[in-house]
Amino acid sequence: MLPSLEQRRVSLTSLKAWFPWRSECENVSQLRSLVDGTDEEELGQWSTAVADNSEDILQPATGPDGYIWRLLMRRMSLLIFHSIANSPQSAYAVSHLKVLKVLLSPAKTGALGANNSVHSTLAKDITSDLLDHNLYTHVGNAIRSIPIEAYSLSAALPLLMSLATSPFSILAPTSLSYQQSLTLLFVHILTIPLNRLPRLSQTDFSSRLPLSSLDILSLSIPDIIASSPAPESRFNLIANLYEFTRPLYRTLSLSALDVYLHFLTELMDAISISSFELKQSLYQLDPHTKERLVTISGADHLTSLLIASKRYPYSQWSLASFLLSLGAICPTWRENLLSTLLGCPGGNLVQELYREFVRTSPLGRDCSPKALMDPSFASAWPPLLLLSDLYTQSLLTMGDEEFSPTASNTIIASRNPLTLDELIDFSKKLLNIANTLWSMEDQTNVQEGRVPGINLKWEGAREKVTKCVQAIHERDSRKQFTPQDHWLVNSQIDIQSFVEAAVFEEAQQNQRLNDSGPLSKCQVALSPRLGVLNNIPFAIPVDVRVSIFRRFVTNDMSRDRSGTARLSVRRGSIAQDAFDNLAGVDIKAPIEITIIDQFGQDEDASDGVFKEFFASFCEEVFSEDRGLWLANKEQERYPNPHSYATKQHSLEWYRFIGRIVGKAIYEGHSVSVQFAGFFLRKWLGKQESFLDDLQSLDPDLWQGLVNLKHCADNPQDLNVNFTIAVDGEPLAFPPPHRALTYIPSENETHDLIPNGSNVAVTRENRLQYIQLVSHYRLSEQIKLQSEAFFEGLLEVIDSRLFRMFNQQDIGILLGSAFLPVDLVDLRKHTEYDGYNDAELTIIAFWKVVDTFDQEERRALLEFVTSCRRPPLLGFKDLVPNFTVCHAGEDEQYLPTVSKCHNLLKACLRSFRCPMSVDSLILWQLPRYKNEHVLRDKLLQAIHSDTGHPQSFTTELSQHIL
Template identity: 50%
Template sequence: MIPLFGQDDLRRRKEINLGGARSASYSDILQEAKAKRSQRHDLKRKQDSATKIQAWWRGVSRKQQTRRDLKQVFVGDVSGLTGLRCLVLLGVDQDALGIWSSAVASGSQDILLHTEDNWRVLLRKTSVLLLQAIASEPESQYAPLHLNVLQLLQSSAGLEYTQYVLDHGFYRLLGDAIQRIPLDSKTSPTLPPLVTLLTTPLSQGSLHAQTLPQVLTHILSIPLLPNRLPLTALTAFSARLPLSSLHVASPAIPSIIADPVLAEPEPKVHLIANLVVLTSPRYSKLPAQALEAYLELLAALMNALPTHALEPPERNTRDAPRTWADGDEIEVDEEDEVAPQVTVVSSFEPPPRLPELDTRTRTRLQTLPSSAHLNSLLGAAQHHPSRQSLIAFCFALTTVWPTRRDKILGTVVAYNGGGLVRELYRSYVRSSPLGHEETLNSLTNSEYAAAWPPLLFLVDLYAQALLTMGDDEFFSVAGQPATHRNPLSVDELRTFSRQMLNIAFTLYWRDDLRTGAGGEGVPGVPSLRWEGVREKLTRCLQAIHARDSRRPFTPRDHWLVTSQVDMVPFIQAAVLEEQNLEQPSNARTLTKRQIAYMSPRLGVLNNIPFAIPFEVRVSIFRQFVASDLVARGLLSTSGRHAFYPKTRVTVRRESVAQDGFDHLGDVDLHAPVAITFVDQFGNEEAGIDGGGVFKEFLTSLCKEVFDSDRGLWLANKKNELYPNPHSYATEAHSLNWYRFIGRILGKALYDGILVDVAFAGFFLAKWLGKQSFLDDLASLDPDLYQGLIFLKHYTGDPEELSLNFTVAEEEFDVAHTVDLVPDGSNIAVTRENRLQYIYLVSHYRLTKQIKKQSEAFFEGLSDMITSRWLRMFNQQELQILLGGVNAPIDLDDLRRNTNYGGLFDDHESTIQTFWRVVNAFDQEQRRKLLRFATSCSRPPLLGFKELVPNFAIRDAGSDENRLPTASTCVNLLKLPRYQSEKVLREKLLQAINSNAGFDLS
């Protein structure tokens, strides 16, 4: 519209601001423009949306009209070609498909016999529509009709239609249908024809390569499949399942495992459970190839599962039950480690989700680790040329189901007198490239995938075998019966142990393998990490080395890796790593696994310490103590003792133990302690201190507290001590004494004071958190040991012996029985579970009876000595560290490290005569002299320079009628100035043989 003349000028004049009011700013104008633009955009969007909705509605309306038109045409020509075309175009229309199936079933079956191309194409597509209709509504009134038509179509039209439906989700759709039928609807009319239909393609041998993988993936992975089918249908399905042709599916195993249907753990578990139920009764009839494929498939499935997936723990893993006897859950403590442990998290990834399993599935899975099932499987496989799949299956089962690990390994070890153990080593491991020096840098290579399962399974088996193997079997000879022999000869063990040691040391030493950066998993065992491999090897190596320590069978330096490691930098780095661990941020109890993760050298020292020379480890131990003294301000960095006020304690001579217990309970024993002895009249004894009197106190205290008449300790036939298992020893007061004794012995170790006390090996093992074995029982209870060996080798039926899972105890002349397992009195010892019974009896006698006493003792010991320091040694070495080495006394070394006092020096005539006399002593006389002067008959491991304080000889005057005396508290021999060699010899022998009195003056 064109404005009238003058209107535009008038509008502009009205906008003239003459009143001084502020006009709109530039930003206001921009905001207004943006708002208008946004309004226009919203309006356009609404218009576009309206247009799309209208178009969609027109499309829906047109589609609905078209479907009505198609359906009308279809109803008018149900049995004709046009009607069939309309049916295909309609898709999954339950009513239309129902009308067509009813027509075919009621007399129009000739429709299915058409051979023209257009008919065949439409019939193929219709068959898929019928399957989809069944899958979506398996209990509709038309489902049985659909199944009947499909069965007629397959039987009349042959392979063409079968192949087509197989290519278009035949088993996937039928699997969906089965799962949509409620579990308790076994009477559903759909199930029998459905089972008949799904087994029809299985009769075509030429299709097995295609059908078997689909059946495994979509049918056998259905939860509780046997419970869903009527008995007749289940029987028919089982009979028609071509398990004897399983080997044709072997190439498809990787694709089966990777199928999205099996992506989660639960369907894999159900596939395992259903496979075992359907296949285990046929083991003896399966061809070798089929059995091998079956085991290969199960192993692959289990390797793809997280740990505990076959039996998710309902409580903490540490409390998970182990099954020792078939069908009986037996609660067994985890290895009784005295040292407190913390849970190890080896990865920062969240823990895998474990499936929630129905109790019926759990019951079926119990078949897998049962002795009957494993023996049946081993028997079926024993004549097959290849055992690779059997090995992979057993190893995968122990890995994914650790709470049944001992039972599985025990059954396999016992089978055929350990024959599988021998075969594993001789056929697979002996020739394996793993463990050879030239392959240590390439352990993660996939080319070794086939070598790892046999090696690791053998490691597990042999470690398990050692639990119940006596030394008579371990060192057996060829003439003994197979059941009484070590599966591996001593020569084989030398090679095998070195092979394991090379791998284990590499796993502790290499950063990428120690910290888990060496790949996703072990080649051939993807569910296992390198940390797990390291632990398996360590467990077996420790057990073999324990035998070698007790009765050597390996050559000198067999266990050492000194050729691979420079010891001087090793010691320096180990001390530095220990100092780093002692930082406040790390001030917590660490497990051996965590230490191995953080510190390679400490990992070696705590797990395979025998790889490092004993003398080197003792030197490291002393340096650890020195570092700790520095950290506590008790020692300067230059090695000089810092000023620190001593704790002064008065002790009565006739009550050394009680006064020590009363006065030293809360004292920091890392610091110096000054002991003042008081005689029976209350007078203080004068004497030499400087730490020496504490040594005398310690010697006197040990004589009292380790006296078996006090009731805390017992001695075996070798006079080796162990805690009294009597219930009295578990009372609070007694446990406080064990705690105190542990602190005192810790003080002796800390200060380097030798104590003339010998402990039983199985008790020393508790100090180190190690397991005791059957052979350790011989030193505790020889009669029980012989009885268990008899049971192990008994050729008759063990049930004839009327044994059960209990042990007998007697206290205060009253006998009672203790269940080794819940309701153990009602569990008979059988041929299948006798090894577990032997293990449990040994475990009870060697560990459980003294558990509280050992824990209290170790609590006191660890207050003085960090537990990881002790784990650098085995039992024999720990005894040497505590009481000195049982070796010939080196007089030259003793003389080099002897101090002199009074008128004596190394060139004085009496001293010259003394050394000539002592040089003529035999070793027994030399030990008596050492005991007389120092209270311990054994020299320090690293020589007399380590004796604290050094051995000393002081002038005791010129009276030749006096006998030599000693101040053992300061390792001092007081020797009169004898002029005659004969007199010196006589007086010295008289003194050391009569253990002449202690003199403090």
């Protein structure tokens, strides 16, 4: 606020009282009269008369009244300064400013009398007077008062900017006044929008700014920020500080560079994230300011900043803090910022951060929360968190072959900035930090406390570390490079206590869900064991996680369910009958299933009937002939991408299949179907790793894209555009049980971008093309089908429970992973009917099975249980138990099995027997006396269809008829 006229009169009165007065000084009498009684008009006329001739102003200084002249000049300076402050656009403002420029020039006033120190201190005295009368407040207001449309023509503006920098050529850099002036310049001048600082005068202005002395502001930064509370002012301060300091990067001292980066960091931390989203136009920022804010995260600026910081290795702590804040302040820039940093020339920032800071960092060694949160580690956090962000980003575009190329691959070079040994060390540090932060009993500090040395809450640091360790673990899961048990934290926790606590926390969360609906982030954070299981599950052994999963499900089963449902299905039409009769049924409730055989008779409705139902159901619905699912070369299933599969009827089938698969998992049955890795990632809600995931779907397309990615030639020579060929529509929409007939359509294509057929793939845009092709094949084509399947699956099992597993673990949970058959465990949990474990036949049986390789053992397991995979948690979980039954003394019979009971039985070697089918099925394992005979008969049975009840009864009935 400028002083009023009355305030000015008071000010002038005080000035008269302040200065001595000598009426006998004839040579300055005119000036004295002007100071004593002048009005604005007379003052302006005097300034106009002398402004362009410094000699007219300074001539009296050399006369006998030089001392009086000096005192009058100090008073005159204040008078014309207040005139400028009150009327910055008056006709005399420019003249006043020119007079002040002369008086504030040490070169001119100091040369008036070499032997007279009075003259050499005049500029300093006037500067002190102006500072006492709010120089920077009034100059800032004067600049802002000039209409924006008049800026380019304003003669006052360059003079005002010169006045703002004049103290730095007059005051001693070590003086308190110098530091205060620099602080006030940032508060009142550099918070002005950049477009109000004319470009013609910016060069002179920036050359007069003492930016090389920024280090003197190290203690004043909080005050500067607090004095500029408006977001617009802080935006302007960032833009101006960056604009004027960037040209000096190569010459700034270490201390000045550190303070500069710290200043920008503190400014960005003081602005909320939402405020920095410039696209939302929340604030009226001028175009020049917006342009500077955008270019801060540009490649040119980051490159020059990285080069400057290399001169002072220890400045990278400040650089890391700055880059972290820059990425956090505007999330829409974060990915581009990280990609730009990874691509900056002049070195490898990932390597430098790891080798110079993180490798020797104490973080991640001592796993106690107290040690981790020690304030003395403040300088260690920015490099580690920036490295976590950068390495996570680098893995998004790094293929597995680029991550760790094989020796035979001469086309693909390594893009991994860290060696595998370095990654082992780095990932262990990250795992220990993440585990400590997720496991803390009191999560209040994690939610509210801040990381020392950086404006980031602990939960933000935990997120960065967790994302990076997850990404590294995922690579290791696909192509292992870490030692055995590298990812486990067994030594840091008591497993049994962990399990019990996790089950208790899950029960608490379910209670909160029932009482108040969806859980808040704060409520979820109150469960540290669940935090570990949901975010770094690989830190806990997979068998422990599966046992926890089963405990969760058991607790859910204990809740009240609607009554038992009854389902009757016909063999050969099991899927369709189930689809027609289970709509609207509580799928979690018990279902009594009756299977009708081909003769119209009820099959055995034993405890194992759901296994038999589910095995037949999967055989029908996952058959490629049915058209809902396809298989890759590894016979892994994924939804059919053809458009007919997105029709409503097909989506209902996907939803129903998801319900039945969920029911099987819920009740602990093995799901023998193997799903493709990219589909399992969708199952778990993980972001697709586009190029690597494509390999499991279409190896030929994957190889072609890899070749394109590393092709040294110009891709334009291949005549490829931004389209992808799609298969033709089916001839007719068939019933679900019929095979499909397709019409190939070579000319049918899909545009990957608007007008993609007219956009050529070039060297510059090929990565975009590769990502779009991969995304279309992996995601877009099966989006609706996948969503329908998961909707049905999650109707049975809460998605929270699946967070404990990655895609490899899901295969184990489903029972589709090929775990070795543990004969010691199998024998321990085997029961006998008519035998005991000391009999020669049983001893020979186990000796024979012990000679089997894993494939033969799996064949035996499939023969008995309908599943080739052993129970994950051991054969104690096989219900009913594996049982070997006595079947008489005739060694001519082959072993057979009733799969509903998991009993190893026998059937006749020859069908020439006048017995009924039912009585034949009751025949059991003969008492083989010869080990070689037992081996031959057992292998013959498990490798033929005669041991299967369904095929056996069919074959026998045909023989009898």
